[in-house]
Amino acid sequence: MAKKLKGDQVLTGQLLREGDVVFLTEGGNWSLDLQDAKIATTPEKVEEFDLFIAQAEEANLVIDVYPFVVERDDTGKLIPSHIREKMRTTGPSIVYAEL
Amino acid sequence: MYVYDDFDEKFVRERAAQFRDQVERRLSGKLSEAHFRPLRLMNGVYLQLHAYMLRVAVPYGTLSSPQLRQLAMIATKYDKGYGHFTTRQNIQFNWPKLKDLPDILDDLADVGMHAIQTSGNCIRNVTSDQWAGVAADEVTDPRPYAELMRQWSSLHPEFSYLPRKFKIAITGAESDRAAIAFHDIGIQVLKNDAGEIGFAVYVGGGLGRTPMVGKKIRDFISLDDLLPYLVAILRAYNLEGRRDNKYKARIKILVHETGIDGFKAKVEKIFDGLEKDKLRAPAGEIERIQGFFDLPNYETVEPNPETLTKARSENAAFDSWVKRNVATHKQAGYAIANISLKPIAGIPGDATDEQMNLVADLAEKYSFGEIRVTHEQNLVLAHVKEKELFELWQALVPAGLATANIGAITDMITCPGLDYCALATARSIPIAQKISEKFADQKRQEDIGDLKVKISGCINACGHHHAGHIGILGLDKKGEEYYQITLGGSGDENAAVGEILGPGFSGDDVAGAIDTLVNRYVELRNETTETFLEVVKRVGLEPFKEALYANN
Ligand code: HEM
Ligand code: SF4
Numbered sequence: 191m192a193k194k195l196k197g198d199q200v201l202t203g204q205l206l207r208e209g210d211v212v213f214l215t216e217g218g219n220w221s222l223d224l225q226d227a228k229i230a231t232t233p234e235k236v237e238e239f240d241l242f243i244a245q246a247e248e249a250n251l252v253i254d255v256y257p258f259v260v261e262r263d264d265t266g267k268l269i270p271s272h273i274r275e276k277m278r279t280t281g282p283s284i285v286y287a288e289l
Numbered sequence: 290m291y292v293y294d295d296f297d298e299k300f301v302r303e304r305a306a307q308f309r310d311q312v313e314r315r316l317s318g319k320l321s322e323a324h325f326r327p328l329r330l331m332n333g334v335y336l337q338l339h340a341y342m343l344r345v346a347v348p349y350g351t352l353s354s355p356q357l358r359q360l361a362m363i364a365t366k367y368d369k370g371y372g373h374f375t376t377r378q379n380i381q382f383n384w385p386k387l388k389d390l391p392d393i394l395d396d397l398a399d400v401g402m403h404a405i406q407t408s409g410n411c412i413r414n415v416t417s418d419q420w421a422g423v424a425a426d427e428v429t430d431p432r433p434y435a436e437l438m439r440q441w442s443s444l445h446p447e448f449s450y451l452p453r454k455f456k457i458a459i460t461g462a463e464s465d466r467a468a469i470a471f472h473d474i475g476i477q478v479l480k481n482d483a484g485e486i487g488f489a490v491y492v493g494g495g496l497g498r499t500p501m502v503g504k505k506i507r508d509f510i511s512l513d514d515l516l517p518y519l520v521a522i523l524r525a526y527n528l529e530g531r532r533d534n535k536y537k538a539r540i541k542i543l544v545h546e547t548g549i550d551g552f553k554a555k556v557e558k559i560f561d562g563l564e565k566d567k568l569r570a571p572a573g574e575i576e577r578i579q580g581f582f583d584l585p586n587y588e589t590v591e592p593n594p595e596t597l598t599k600a601r602s603e604n605a606a607f608d609s610w611v612k613r614n615v616a617t618h619k620q621a622g623y624a625i626a627n628i629s630l631k632p633i634a635g636i637p638g639d640a641t642d643e644q645m646n647l648v649a650d651l652a653e654k655y656s657f658g659e660i661r662v663t664h665e666q667n668l669v670l671a672h673v674k675e676k677e678l679f680e681l682w683q684a685l686v687p688a689g690l691a692t693a694n695i696g697a698i699t700d701m702i703t704c705p706g707l708d709y710c711a712l713a714t715a716r717s718i719p720i721a722q723k724i725s726e727k728f729a730d731q732k733r734q735e736d737i738g739d740l741k742v743k744i745s746g747c748i749n750a751c752g753h754h755h756a757g758h759i760g761i762l763g764l765d766k767k768g769e770e771y772y773q774i775t776l777g778g779s780g781d782e783n784a785a786v787g788e789i790l791g792p793g794f795s796g797d798d799v800a801g802a803i804d805t806l807v808n809r810y811v812e813l814r815n816e817t818t819e820t821f822l823e824v825v826k827r828v829g830l831e832p833f834k835e836a837l838y839a840n841n
Contacts, residue, residue, distance in 0.1 A: 204336060204340075206315070206316065206322075206387065207316060207386060207387055207388045208340075208386045208387070208388070209336065209337075209339070209340035209341040209384075209385075209386060209387060210339075210340065211338075211339055247321070247322065249318075250315070250316070250317075250318040250321075250322075253322050253336070254322075254336055271768060272768045273707065273715070273765065273768055273769060273770055274338075274707065274713070274714075274765070277338065277707045277708065277716070278338045278339065281339055282339070282708040282709060282718075283708055283716060283719060284636060284708055284718050284719055284722070286369070286371065286383075286636060286639065286708075
């Protein structure tokens with residue numbers, strides 16, 4: 191699938207029961223924190239994600255699984271490159287629920 | 290208010306029970322996501338950017354106090370203490386968990402509510418004028434006909450798998466507050482010279498990536514023939530709508546490609562061949578439904594009482610609120626009180642559980658326990674005695690519910706955008722907040738007068754930007770948000786699609802651009818009563834383009 195690599199990638203999905211956004215970790219678990227994410231730095235590694243996508247589907251724990259491109263900020267923290275994934279990772283950018 | 294009969298009650302309960310079973314099977318892995326997804330969507334459950342989202346139907350935008358309290362309870366118990374009222378007069382909860390959703394549907398069923406027809410390619414929840422039944426300019430209350438269509442369309446086997454979603458709106462007034470021209474079918478209730486009720490029918494309106502103003506297909510269809518005629522339209526669409534291409538599947542494309550005359554010919558042919566008697570509502574049904582919409586027992590009260598005039602003269606903030614938020618009622622001595630969910634720099638359409646509970650209480654105290662939701666994401670108490678307006682306002686103020694801006698520039702329709710929506714290309718809410726801050730000054734807002742700004746976070750146009758006097762569309766340009774501005778759209782009886790002004794703006798620059806446009810309008814208007822839209826119609830886009838782009 192991912193023949194061309196647009197940058198380092200991580201795998202994300204949402205918990206089936208709760209809906210929370212999660213990221214695949216090095217150990218093959220799912221974490222709520224992007225900083226725990228397993229990073230694919232080569233096209234081969236990105237292709238390996240397909241396996242985890244299939245596994246997630248099989249296990250009925252995480253849904254809507256797909257990879258996205260990340261980079262590091264000045265402090266070395268992982269951040270999504272695209273605005274959509276930034277928003278999805280950090281949550282609504284507005285003060286809500288306390289009008 | 291309409292109350293479900295045993296059949297509806299049983300149906301809603303059954304659906305909730307089925308959904309409980311479906312969720313259990315999904316969680317245990319017996320159902321795959323591919324199988325479950327359409328089932329959850331049939332019950333209003335979406336997967337959004339950060340969580341699941343539940344869309345609850347508020348048929349034709351009417352709620353009772355117990356229903357609103359139950360929505361508040363759901364917000365408290367299962368969500369983060371708030372809900373979001375939408376342009377389709379529904380409410381959305383942004384954080385429910387799948388495991389809780391069966392309980393939520395049960396709680397909704399306890400007050401005769403559900404999430405049916407809020408998603409999927411069916412006939413969606415019918416929307417209507419928020420002032421239905423009480424507007425001074427109305428022929429008759431459109432909601433009995435909306436309810437008739439609700440009963441006809443719920444679970445209609447022929448129309449459960451249409452090429453695409455299908456939205457119907459109905460108004461009983463000359464002033465269109467339900468944006469009927471932007472619906473798949475728009476209906477205006479009329480009375481002919483003989484005093485009989487009938488309906489003007491429009492078809493093929495819509496927003497999204499290909500906005501279209503609906504075209505009139507019938508000047509006057511009788512009440513008897515209303516449902517058969519709708520069947521004929523839907524059958525024509527069901528047969529010929531483009532199922533091959535999601536972006537061309539709405540009826541607006543079919544009507545556009547066939548031309549209204551060609552489409553009408555097809556509909557009329559089907560209509561002529563129908564066994565109409567079998568499709569009509571049973572005798573007495575509309576009268577039965579109408580019984581539920583009888584107006585409350587109004588008292589005989591003095592119009593424009595001195596207590597009101599006195600409070601207005603003594604309290605400038607209250608006077609502003611009356612001017613902007615209170616509308617004329619059919620019944621002398623009563624008023625329509627509109628509650629703005631657009632506080633300055635707030636989140637358009639959001640209401641906390643506390644606010645919902647308060648409005649439910651106030652509705653019981655002052656407005657016969659009934660609340661309306663508007664397609665502009667506000668609430669309405671439709672039957673308030675003029676002499677009690679001041680008391681009501683005093684109760685709204687501390688809850689942040691007394692913003693005097695209905696129809697003004699800070700009363701923006703705003704979709705959830707990239708703060709919540711998985712389909713979004715840009716954020717909408719922060720843009721609305723910045724504009725709201727810029728125009729916070731009450732005097733300036735009053736000087737500007739009626740101006741509808743509408744914002745969508747992607748081309749799907751849930752925020753009605755095409756119909757905004759000023760429309761703002763958020764897009765994605767190489768991973769960054771930017772915003773296109775349109776001018777001259779209108780969602781009322783003079784419906785029009787706005788035109789793009791020119792190159793887009795970054796999120797930081799949008800509010801400034803709107804400021805420039807508004808200042809230009811103030812310079813251009815002939816007198817203070819000439820509205821923004823009237824000026825745009827008179828002078829065209831050029832002067833506004835000049836103002837915006839002259840310096841670059
Ligand atoms: C948050 C999740 C939402 C999703 C996934 C969603 C999805 C969509 C899509 C795909 C369309 C385009 C349909 C088409 O043209 O075929 C659309 C249109 C529309 N949606 Fe939404 N929407 C969402 C929220 C809302 C909200 C919050 C509102 C009300 C504020 C709303 C009201 C509308 C309206 C009025 C239209 C355009 C009218 C039309 O042509 O049907 N939607 N939506
Ligand atoms: S217009 Fe786009 S961003 Fe806004 S709610 Fe609709 S689908 Fe989401």
